[in-house]
Amino acid sequence: MLNRIKALIIKELLAVWRDKKSRVLLVLPPMLMLVIFSYAVTLEVKNVTIGILNQDRGPYSRELLRRVQGSPTFPQIIFLKNPQEAQHLIDSEKALLIMHLQSDFSERIAGGKMADVQVILDGRRMNSAQIVQGYITQIVTHFNRDVVNRTLKQVNTEDTLAARNWFNPNLEYVWFTVPSLVGVLCLTITLNVTSLSVARERELGTFDQLLVSPLLPFEILIGKTAPAMIIGLLEGTLMILAGIFLFKVSFWGSMPSLYIGMFFFLMSITGIGLFISSLAKTQQQALLGSFLFSNPAIILSGYATPIENMPDWLQPVTLINPLRYFLVIVKGCFLKAIPENVIWDNTWPLIIIGVSTLTGAGWFFRRRLG
Amino acid sequence: MSLFKPLRRLKGLVFKECLQIVRDPSSILIAFVLPCLLMFLFGYGVSLDTANVRLGVAVERQTPETDQILRAFEGSRYFEVTTAHDRRTLEPALMAGHLRGIVVLPTDFSKISLTGMGRRTPLQTIADGSEPNTASFVQNYVQATWSTWLARRNLTQSTPPQTKQMPGQAQVVPKVWFNQQLISRYTLLPGAIPIIVTLVGTLLTTLVVAREWDRGTMEALISTPVSIGEILLGKFIPYFVLGMGTLYFCTLVSCLWYEVPFRGSLFALTTASALYMLNALGIGLFISSATKNQFAAAQASLFVAFLPAFLLSGYLYEISSMPKWVQHITLIFPVRYFVSSLRTIFLAGDVWGVLLPACAKMLAIAALLYLLIATKTAKRLD
Numbered sequence: 001m002l003n004r005i006k007a008l009i010i011k012e013l014l015a016v017w018r019d020k021k022s023r024v025l026l027v028l029p030p031m032l033m034l035v036i037f038s039y040a041v042t043l044e045v046k047n048v049t050i051g052i053l054n055q056d057r058g059p060y061s062r063e064l065l066r067r068v069q070g071s072p073t074f075p076q077i078i079f080l081k082n083p084q085e086a087q088h089l090i091d092s093e094k095a096l097l098i099m100h101l102q103s104d105f106s107e108r109i110a111g112g113k114m115a116d117v118q119v120i121l122d123g124r125r126m127n128s129a130q131i132v133q134g135y136i137t138q139i140v141t142h143f144n145r146d147v148v149n150r151t152l153k154q155v156n157t158e159d160t161l162a163a164r165n166w167f168n169p170n171l172e173y174v175w176f177t178v179p180s181l182v183g184v185l186c187l188t189i190t191l192n193v194t195s196l197s198v199a200r201e202r203e204l205g206t207f208d209q210l211l212v213s214p215l216l217p218f219e220i221l222i223g224k225t226a227p228a229m230i231i232g233l234l235e236g237t238l239m240i241l242a243g244i245f246l247f248k249v250s251f252w253g254s255m256p257s258l259y260i261g262m263f264f265f266l267m268s269i270t271g272i273g274l275f276i277s278s279l280a281k282t283q284q285q286a287l288l289g290s291f292l293f294s295n296p297a298i299i300l301s302g303y304a305t306p307i308e309n310m311p312d313w314l315q316p317v318t319l320i321n322p323l324r325y326f327l328v329i330v331k332g333c334f335l336k337a338i339p340e341n342v343i344w345d346n347t348w349p350l351i352i353i354g355v356s357t358l359t360g361a362g363w364f365f366r367r368r369l370g
Numbered sequence: 371m372s373l374f375k376p377l378r379r380l381k382g383l384v385f386k387e388c389l390q391i392v393r394d395p396s397s398i399l400i401a402f403v404l405p406c407l408l409m410f411l412f413g414y415g416v417s418l419d420t421a422n423v424r425l426g427v428a429v430e431r432q433t434p435e436t437d438q439i440l441r442a443f444e445g446s447r448y449f450e451v452t453t454a455h456d457r458r459t460l461e462p463a464l465m466a467g468h469l470r471g472i473v474v475l476p477t478d479f480s481k482i483s484l485t486g487m488g489r490r491t492p493l494q495t496i497a498d499g500s501e502p503n504t505a506s507f508v509q510n511y512v513q514a515t516w517s518t519w520l521a522r523r524n525l526t527q528s529t530p531p532q533t534k535q536m537p538g539q540a541q542v543v544p545k546v547w548f549n550q551q552l553i554s555r556y557t558l559l560p561g562a563i564p565i566i567v568t569l570v571g572t573l574l575t576t577l578v579v580a581r582e583w584d585r586g587t588m589e590a591l592i593s594t595p596v597s598i599g600e601i602l603l604g605k606f607i608p609y610f611v612l613g614m615g616t617l618y619f620c621t622l623v624s625c626l627w628y629e630v631p632f633r634g635s636l637f638a639l640t641t642a643s644a645l646y647m648l649n650a651l652g653i654g655l656f657i658s659s660a661t662k663n664q665f666a667a668a669q670a671s672l673f674v675a676f677l678p679a680f681l682l683s684g685y686l687y688e689i690s691s692m693p694k695w696v697q698h699i700t701l702i703f704p705v706r707y708f709v710s711s712l713r714t715i716f717l718a719g720d721v722w723g724v725l726l727p728a729c730a731k732m733l734a735i736a737a738l739l740y741l742l743i744a745t746k747t748a749k750r751l752d
Contacts, residue, residue: 127418
């Protein structure tokens with residue numbers, strides 16, 4: 001029996017490996033993705049162009065603008081001459097934000113009144129615009145503090161927080177994306193491989209040959225599950241190595257726990273893949289099915305945007321999403337050295353999902369075969 | 371008569387393709403079910419409106435001042451606050467990801483903040499850096515709360531003779547154009563539509579053409595008198611119509627269900643979208659005739675069309691923040707221009723200063739693409 005399963009596993013692996021195009025597609029794109037997208041995916045805001053319209057000639061506006069110009073976030077500043085230009089600059093997306101100081105700015109500050117710093121933001125890129133607004137607010141706050149202290153001849157009170165970021169002291173976005181992408185790419189590849197495995201044989205007619213062979217249904221099932229998991233584990237390993245050596249993401253956790261988590265994650269994914277595969281009549285349907293699963297799984301995993309931001313009624317849906325748990329494990333092992341109990345908290349749901357999808361797929365499989 | 375013959379052949383091909391769409395449940399799935407599902411996911415699942423951030427506040431000794439600070443956090447709509455007397459009880463929760471940040475108000479908080487001045491800030495924050503975006507939000511928010519509290523304290527503490535020479539304060543007055551209500555969905559949904567259109571345009575065409583190769587029906591088609599151009603056009607027309615249909619459907623859902631404003635014109639929408647569809651279909655046709663295998667074609671279209679539409683288009687991630695070499699890569703993906711066009715059409719209106727260059731670039735890329743297809747596809751069986 002073991003021999004038969006082994007033969008089937010070898011056959012499956014060869015089927016994927018012998019086809020030159022699938023071979024290339026299995027290795028190259030994920031690595032390319034990892035490299036390009038790790039750098040691309042960032043919610044930070046850098047290198048933005050802003051516009052400044054200063055109608056004030058006093059010393060205070062000059063001082064404030066000097067501070068803005070000194071900020072590394074704004075390498076490019078466009079100085080405007082009149083408010084009409086502002087409209088054009090924002091409309092044409094040449095500037096993300098425009099800072100407007102009216103002619104009485106310095107006068108009001110000197111006179112002890114509130115002076116407005118009008119900030120016009122491009123709502124089409126709202127998130128970035130708001131982040132940039134935050135930077136400007138910070139500059140203005142420091143400006144205010146220094147002006148007050150200078151006038152009152154006070155010592156500079158420190159009002160900056162003792163802020164620390166655990167696990168990722170400099171808040172480098174790559175440290176977040178690389179471990180997450182390990183999960184995301186493992187999911188897409190493994191799912192595609194499994195969901196196609198049965199559908200392709202069915203479409204080509206070789207599935208019938210498999211059926212008339214002495215293999216038992218559960219042997220076929222194992223023979224289809226194992227290769228996908230082997231491929232997934234290899235891809236995962238490749239990406240973890242790239243994360244550690246290429247991207248230099250720190251790895252604090254324990255490798256064995258990560259692999260245990262990955263094993264059950266891949267098990268749940270192959271279960272879902274086989275389920276799709278046994279439902280699908282053609283390769284096209286299988287691919288679509290896997291797409292219909294992977295998309296919600298990625299979006300509702302906390303990778304794109306945090307789960308906390310979703311509406312309350314949608315958040316419970318994420319509980320059946322295997323990627324959600326694996327992301328905690330993989331990020332935890334890379335960045336946090338999460339303790340065993342946290343790993344376990346995120347592993348048992350994976351085991352439940354994996355066992356139920358695999359039994360579901362097995363049941364379906366047998367019905368289809370019978 | 372001979373002039374009408376190609377037209378009749380084309381009609382036949384288009385008709386065949388339409389039947390194939392209608393009769394294949396998977397085409398229906400892509401063209402109708404998938405857009406609905408994705409509109410739902412992108413509408414509710416993706417949001418940059420920070421909410422429900424779980425924050426731990428460790429109050430080591432309760433005083434009126436710590437109560438003020440605590441109230442400021444509890445009153446915020448962004449946080450769900452857990453309090454404790456010792457930060458050590460909160461740290462494991464931060465480790466497990468149950469908290470995104472901890473604010474520590476130490477035993478001497480009131481003493482330092484009221485009298486001591488000094489250089490040391492009594493307030494301490496620890497944020498979960500494994501979620502960089504949330505972490506910087508937490509840091510900024512705590513900083514702002516602290517600065518406000520400090521400014522208020524300074525005002526109440528300053529002695530009367532000093533108030534005379536007290537300078538004024540500059541205050542930031544933000545004005546968000548095109549999206550005054552600050553709803554992130556308004557900017558995200560118009561950016562998500564290109565992803566959905568890409569799926570219908572690229573994935574569906576890729577699969578359909580690759581399937582003909584896989585099953586050998588392409589050889590049957592080649593052996594008929596139709597030319598390769600007619601075969602491609604016969605594929606192009608129905609999927610173009612289908613893609614535009616999806617686009618109008620998504621636009622309607624965005625405007626009616628999600629209440630995203632639509633300030634541009636239908637003409638601008640149609641022009642930009644038609645140009646983008648040209649690209650999406652072109653990529654699909656190119657991939658499928660280059661791979662001729664469904665698995666490879668699907669993988670390739672995922673990596674060349676879908677993921678770039680999601681990650682390199684400026685939909686969620688600001689292009690100007692990417693490294694220069696990634697920015698150069700985004701230039702060759704037409705989806706980037708489509709995202710910026712759609713956002714402008716939805717939120718700002720017909721700003722031709724943005725739309726014309728975008729359309730011109732999409733047209734140029736499409737021209738290159740079709741040139742490539744023309745050289746690559748010949749009526750050959752190998």
